Amino acid sequence: MKRTAFFISDGTGITAETLGQSLLAQFETIAFSKLTRPYIDTVEKARLMVQQINAAAEADGARPIIFDTIVNREIREVLAESNGFMIDIFSTFLAPLEQELTAGSSYSVGKSHSISANSNYMERIEAVNFALDNDDGGRTHHYDKADLILVGVSRCGKTPTCLYMAMQYGIRAANYPLTEEDMERLQLPAALKQHKHKLFGLTIDPDRLTAIRHERKPNSRYSSFAQCEFEVREVENLFRRENIPHINSTHFSVEEISAKILVEKGVERRLK
Amino acid sequence: MKRTAFFISDGTGITAETLGQSLLAQFETIAFSKLTRPYIDTVEKARLMVQQINAAAEADGARPIIFDTIVNREIREVLAESNGFMIDIFSTFLAPLEQELTAGSSYSVGKSHSISANSNYMERIEAVNFALDNDDGGRTHHYDKADLILVGVSRCGKTPTCLYMAMQYGIRAANYPLTEEDMERLQLPAALKQHKHKLFGLTIDPDRLTAIRHERKPNSRYSSFAQCEFEVREVENLFRRENIPHINSTHFSVEEISAKILVEKGVERRLK
Numbered sequence: 156m157k158r159t160a161f162f163i164s165d166g167t168g169i170t171a172e173t174l175g176q177s178l179l180a181q182f183e184t185i186a187f188s189k190l191t192r193p194y195i196d197t198v199e200k201a202r203l204m205v206q207q208i209n210a211a212a213e214a215d216g217a218r219p220i221i222f223d224t225i226v227n228r229e230i231r232e233v234l235a236e237s238n239g240f241m242i243d244i245f246s247t248f249l250a251p252l253e254q255e256l257t258a259g260s261s262y263s264v265g266k267s268h269s270i271s272a273n274s275n276y277m278e279r280i281e282a283v284n285f286a287l288d289n290d291d292g293g294r295t296h297h298y299d300k301a302d303l304i305l306v307g308v309s310r311c312g313k314t315p316t317c318l319y320m321a322m323q324y325g326i327r328a329a330n331y332p333l334t335e336e337d338m339e340r341l342q343l344p345a346a347l348k349q350h351k352h353k354l355f356g357l358t359i360d361p362d363r364l365t366a367i368r369h370e371r372k373p374n375s376r377y378s379s380f381a382q383c384e385f386e387v388r389e390v391e392n393l394f395r396r397e398n399i400p401h402i403n404s405t406h407f408s409v410e411e412i413s414a415k416i417l418v419e420k421g422v423e424r425r426l427k
Numbered sequence: 428m429k430r431t432a433f434f435i436s437d438g439t440g441i442t443a444e445t446l447g448q449s450l451l452a453q454f455e456t457i458a459f460s461k462l463t464r465p466y467i468d469t470v471e472k473a474r475l476m477v478q479q480i481n482a483a484a485e486a487d488g489a490r491p492i493i494f495d496t497i498v499n500r501e502i503r504e505v506l507a508e509s510n511g512f513m514i515d516i517f518s519t520f521l522a523p524l525e526q527e528l529t530a531g532s533s534y535s536v537g538k539s540h541s542i543s544a545n546s547n548y549m550e551r552i553e554a555v556n557f558a559l560d561n562d563d564g565g566r567t568h569h570y571d572k573a574d575l576i577l578v579g580v581s582r583c584g585k586t587p588t589c590l591y592m593a594m595q596y597g598i599r600a601a602n603y604p605l606t607e608e609d610m611e612r613l614q615l616p617a618a619l620k621q622h623k624h625k626l627f628g629l630t631i632d633p634d635r636l637t638a639i640r641h642e643r644k645p646n647s648r649y650s651s652f653a654q655c656e657f658e659v660r661e662v663e664n665l666f667r668r669e670n671i672p673h674i675n676s677t678h679f680s681v682e683e684i685s686a687k688i689l690v691e692k693g694v695e696r697r698l699k
Contacts, residue, residue, distance in 0.1 A: 266452035
């Protein structure tokens with residue numbers, strides 16, 4: 156069975172999308188066609204949305220699910236006239252919050268992902284730059300400024316994890332690839348030793364690693380199962396021997412890996 | 428006035444955090460101390476959370492606001508015994524959705540940001556790799572595979588925007604810096620001409636650009652106001668002459684810039 160879902164917002168649509176994705180993920184038997192529609196901030200745009208919603212309702216033979224975070228009541232009322240089923244996020248929760256906080260909501264549009272809402276905006280950009288500048292062991296002399304240093308074999312997921320932690324939390328995460336040479340010496344590279352308390356290890360199933368490396372360098376020694384299996388085994392031994400906390404990235408998303416690392420290392424988000 | 432807010436989840440906490448941040452941003456007069464607590468997935472962990480919540484309640488002299496996406500009812504009930512004010516996201520919306528979809532929720536933990544929920548997981552990692560491989564005009568021979576190519580002066584925000592679009596939407600975005608040399612020729616670099624329909628311009632206020640460049644290379648010609656002002660003016664002229672859609676990144680977050688670009692270019696997210 157197919158249903159359409161719309162994530163509609165007067166801002167970026169990220170809140171509607173995030174909550175909508177979470178709720179829809181609980182209905183595994185239904186195939187949802189998901190459409191994000193940001194910046195629906197006038198009555199006219201809302202009227203055009205109603206046409207899209209009604210067209211989807213007709214095509215599906217069922218009401219589309221609408222997740223909306225529209226602040227303006229007039230615009231929301233236009234959407235409410237569509238043939239969609241509305242999950243009205245702000246109107247559900249703002250009233251009880253106003254009561255609890257004994258404060259009025261500002262009912263201002265697009266607050267949550269705006270630059271003004273985040274006084275630490277530059278901190279985030281700097282964290283992204285830090286991740287890029289300290290990617291792949293390229294530089295090690297800024298490790299004193301790192302919140303974390305991810306270590307693991309090449310292509311185990313270090314870079315996307317560092318970038319995600321920078322974007323989402325403002326965490327400064329460097330990463331250092333443990334190469335074959337390091338493994339034969341069977342000890343931590345000198346650049347890492349003095350920052351051992353910042354290290355977190357990523358590991359990965361050898362067959363998954365083989366597939367990922369094969370995409371980059373097909374039919375190479377680098378992407379052979381034997382090489383991948385050897386590297387993973389040696390690095391996992393190193394993690395255990397050196398008592399470096401680590402997780403296997405194979406079955407976790409970047410979000411999950413990042414959240415697990417923060418819990419395990421007791422690091423708090425820098426973006427408030 | 429100070430209040431504490433907890434974003435509590437049995438998974439990554441991202442949904443609770445995103446919705447909570449959005450709602451709290453509407454209360455501008457209150458200073459919130461925000462704490463994310465992922466992987467609260469046992470009754471024992473929930474009991475420890477209750478202690479933290481109650482300690483915050485005592486310190487603040489007011490109930491902490493709890494945004495939770497905990498699926499397990501038993502764990503949620505433990506939290507409900509705390510001195511917090513609960514905004515119970517899943518329990519509010521799952522019942523009406525079950526009725527509308529005439530399907531039972533799977534009530535499974537940590538679905539929304541798990542690897543299994545996202546069949547396009549590899550697509551996302553590839554999009555991140557695409558952004559990294561095609562950053563800063565380093566390579567241009569893969570532009571036929573790009574969804575978008577961001578252009579603008581050095582340090583106007585191209586790279587973080589490309590990375591964000593890759594992470595959030597799975598969009599393959601390359602970026603190409605318009606350097607002084609290109610500006611004097613007053614035409615689009617050859618590598619970009621054939622992909623003109625994929626171009627999107629970023630511009631920035633010269634004083635903001637000066638500040639950002641000064642962080643990287645203090646007291647250089649590159650970071651002088653005169654140079655920044657010249658580059659921005661020439662590039663904005665180029666955008667207008669060549670009819671390249673563009674926005675000024677100065678007052679927008681990476682999320683806002685990304686959402687605006689997708690709307691303007693009519694590009695749909697690749698991650699479903």
